[in-house]
Amino acid sequence: MLEPSATPKLELRNITKWYGPEGTGVLAVDDCSVSVQKGEFVCVVGPSGCGKSTLMTVGAGLEEATHGEILIDGKPAGKPGPRRSVVFQKFALFPSETVAQNIKFGLQMTNVPRDEQERRVQQQLEIMGLTQFRDSYPSQLSGGMQQRVAIARALAMQPEILLMDEPFGALDAQTRTILQEEVQRLSHQMHYTVLFITHSVEEAVYLSDRVIVMSRRPGRIKKEIQLPRDVAWKRGDIEQAAEHPEFIEARREIWALVREEIMAA
Numbered sequence: 234m235l236e237p238s239a240t241p242k243l244e245l246r247n248i249t250k251w252y253g254p255e256g257t258g259v260l261a262v263d264d265c266s267v268s269v270q271k272g273e274f275v276c277v278v279g280p281s282g283c284g285k286s287t288l289m290t291v292g293a294g295l296e297e298a299t300h301g302e303i304l305i306d307g308k309p310a311g312k313p314g315p316r317r318s319v320v321f322q323k324f325a326l327f328p329s330e331t332v333a334q335n336i337k338f339g340l341q342m343t344n345v346p347r348d349e350q351e352r353r354v355q356q357q358l359e360i361m362g363l364t365q366f367r368d369s370y371p372s373q374l375s376g377g378m379q380q381r382v383a384i385a386r387a388l389a390m391q392p393e394i395l396l397m398d399e400p401f402g403a404l405d406a407q408t409r410t411i412l413q414e415e416v417q418r419l420s421h422q423m424h425y426t427v428l429f430i431t432h433s434v435e436e437a438v439y440l441s442d443r444v445i446v447m448s449r450r451p452g453r454i455k456k457e458i459q460l461p462r463d464v465a466w467k468r469g470d471i472e473q474a475a476e477h478p479e480f481i482e483a484r485r486e487i488w489a490l491v492r493e494e495i496m497a498a
């Protein structure tokens with residue numbers, strides 16, 4: 234169970250990000266604070282260009298904030314490392330490496346023992362339904378399968394925190410639905426700590442324990458909405474969830490907040 238008062242697993246504290254010189258460049262994110270408790274699934278939604286990806290790349294340690302700090306378990310997070318894994322919209326696989334080699338990459342870089350590397354690759358191939366594609370190359374796979382490989386690669390690192398930036402954004406609607414359901418099921422079973430960026434209000438309500446709505450640029454936190462955690466519709470498929478009154482109400486409330494920002498832009 235989550236303990237709201239515990240030290241967050243991940244905390245983005247008072248993050249401000251200017252691209253270019255402070256004061257004259259682009260102010261992408263303005264004093265945003267986001268925290269994710271251990272085992273919590275938090276989605277960030279907001280209008281296009283509001284700074285969602287910026288917040289994610291700063292949270293992952295891939296970009297420096299102009300102001301503010303990133304903490305893991307209450308301590309400065311430092312450089313990117315195996316504690317945080319990132320999945321982007323673009324699959325970012327190595328085209329000349331097989332599926333298994335792609336999944337293994339981070340394990341080799343962090344000197345995980347060889348037999349453990351193999352064990353984790355095997356485990357992820359099974360979890361993501363990729364066993365028969367073990368020796369295939371990315372170009373031989375559909376977009377959905379490629380994104381499964383990217384997710385498998387992130388999970389193989391057994392990260393404490395999973396950061397996902399529109400991971401299903403480039404997929405067709407059916408593949409997206411299937412992967413949403415799988416991520417939902419996995420995160421419930423494994424209690425991952427996840428910060429997830431999406432354009433889709435429906436996806437956010439379906440997947441998350443808490444939804445953070447950002448304002449239009451410069452991105453600020455507009456509102457946080459706590460969703461019920463242990464409800465049947467969170468364990469069913471997304472079609473079923475969409476018929477549930479609580480789901481419909483949360484979607485309506487969050488969409489109204491996002492729409493307000495889009496209309497004001």
Ligand SMILES: Nc1ncnc2c1ncn2[C@@H]1O[C@H](COP(=O)(O)OP(=O)(O)OP(=O)(O)O)[C@@H](O)[C@H]1O
Pocket residue numbers: 252253259260261279280281282283284285286287288432450
């Ligand atoms: N490297 C960069 N240099 C200059 N400006 C940038 C850079 N990256 C992002 N921006 C600007 O910062 C703002 C926030 O961008 P960001 O990509 O974080 O928003 P977003 O909410 O993720 O957008 P979308 O939903 O369209 O993906 C935008 O105005 C964007 O043009």
